Amino acid sequence: MTPPRVCVTGGGGYIASWLVKLLLSRGYAVHATVRDPCDPKNAHLTQLDGAAEGLRLFKADVLDRAALAAAVKGCEGVFHVASPVPADKIVDPQSEVMEPAVKGTLNILEVCSSMKVQKVVVVSSTSAVHFNPNWPQGKPKDESCWSDKKVCIENELWYCVAKTVAEETALEYAEKNGLNVVTVCPCIVFGPQLQPVVNTSSELLVYVIKGGPNAMNDRLWHIVDVRDVADALLLLYEKPESSGRYISAPNYINTKAILELLKKAYPNYNYVKCKDNADQNSPITPISSEKLKNQGWKPRALEETLLDSVEYYRKTGILQDVEGEGQACRLPDLFQFFHAAEE
Numbered sequence: 368m369t370p371p372r373v374c375v376t377g378g379g380g381y382i383a384s385w386l387v388k389l390l391l392s393r394g395y396a397v398h399a400t401v402r403d404p405c406d407p408k409n410a411h412l413t414q415l416d417g418a419a420e421g422l423r424l425f426k427a428d429v430l431d432r433a434a435l436a437a438a439v440k441g442c443e444g445v446f447h448v449a450s451p452v453p454a455d456k457i458v459d460p461q462s463e464v465m466e467p468a469v470k471g472t473l474n475i476l477e478v479c480s481s482m483k484v485q486k487v488v489v490v491s492s493t494s495a496v497h498f499n500p501n502w503p504q505g506k507p508k509d510e511s512c513w514s515d516k517k518v519c520i521e522n523e524l525w526y527c528v529a530k531t532v533a534e535e536t537a538l539e540y541a542e543k544n545g546l547n548v549v550t551v552c553p554c555i556v557f558g559p560q561l562q563p564v565v566n567t568s569s570e571l572l573v574y575v576i577k578g579g580p581n582a583m584n585d586r587l588w589h590i591v592d593v594r595d596v597a598d599a600l601l602l603l604y605e606k607p608e609s610s611g612r613y614i615s616a617p618n619y620i621n622t623k624a625i626l627e628l629l630k631k632a633y634p635n636y637n638y639v640k641c642k643d644n645a646d647q648n649s650p651i652t653p654i655s656s657e658k659l660k661n662q663g664w665k666p667r668a669l670e671e672t673l674l675d676s677v678e679y680y681r682k683t684g685i686l687q688d689v690e691g692e693g694q695a696c697r698l699p700d701l702f703q704f705f706h707a708a709e710e
């Protein structure tokens with residue numbers, strides 16, 4: 368029997384690598400797009416179990432429709448994961464995040480329509496959910512809550528603007544063109560990496576463990592395991608009845624509790640300093656993953672995610688100080704809102 372064939376965009380990234388691994392383990396033939404197949408940062412893909420028989424790499428930028436079409440050809444399903452997650456301060460929002468996120472999503476969806484792809488799973492983010500000042504206080508946010516683009520623009524939260532517009536665009540396109548699209552909104556993703564470079568969300572946890580120049584606010588974090596995100600993407604792809612938007616944010620915890628949990632297991636790191644007062648003004652409030660759990664999603668406990676992450680960083684030397692590297696430990700600009708204000 369010919370195995371089912373699917374395409375994963377941005378295959379070499381943090382989440383996508385776990386998805387490719389999962390798909391190969393389930394017998395899928397996978398077309399993974401990467402921007403540079405010769406870059407050593409993508410070499411881990413060819414080492415995955417089953418890659419020799421089941422994986423083909425395609426060179427494609429999401430702004431290059433012809434390259435995307437070559438990768439999607441012959442696939443019955445597509446996982447659109449590629450989108451920039453910049454660690455550095457965004458200087459030109461249009462070219463750095465808006466175009467690749469929004470135009471990139473539209474490009475892949477148009478290709479999927481033209482190639483009669485049966486189902487598309489698009490990775491969005493809780494950044495497209497949380498920033499909504501009109502959401503009733505005390506009510507957990509759900510899939511009907513959308514970030515207010517005006518608020519995000521006023522606060523220069525360009526990544527949030529890009530993810531919100533990209534997800535809206537995807538669902539509108541699906542509705543207008545009769546394409547079967549579901550979107551998934553993960554919160555902050557931690558857990559072991561398969562790729563060799565430290566991605567932006569992992570960099571946040573590394574900063575928490577190693578400590579850095581600034582203290583953090585004691586505020587709410589939503590955390591999901593990268594392996595559970597991969598599970599959610601495949602589960603929703605395989606469930607014929609899945610539709611619309613799905614939040615994947617199973618665990619919440621505040622900064623102090625994360626520090627306590629980590630220090631108990633690993634007392635010898637510096638750790639970031641945390642302010643005593645709980646941050647009352649945080650837009651990050653409880654959020655529900657019930658819709659996804661009702662589809663059968665069973666995410667793991669937060670402790671396992673955090674401890675497996677630290678074990679991975681220890682094993683690979685990511686937590687060691689590198690002499691002369693002033694930038695070795697920085698809080699990615701994307702998470703600057705975790706910084707406590709200077710007194």
Ligand code: NAP
Nearest residue numbers: 377380381382402428429449450451467492555556566568
């Ligand atoms: P990542 O490791 O940085 O992966 C991002 C991927 O997108 C990389 O493979 C990157 O390719 C690719 N990409 C960026 N711009 C591209 C372009 N113009 N053309 C083609 N590919 C491009 O980060 P990640 O955390 O796995 O993120 C994957 C997805 O999850 C993104 O859509 C992100 O918004 C979403 N997400 C992540 C988190 C999180 O906490 N990690 C939370 C919620 C949602 P290169 O390697 O060539 O740059």
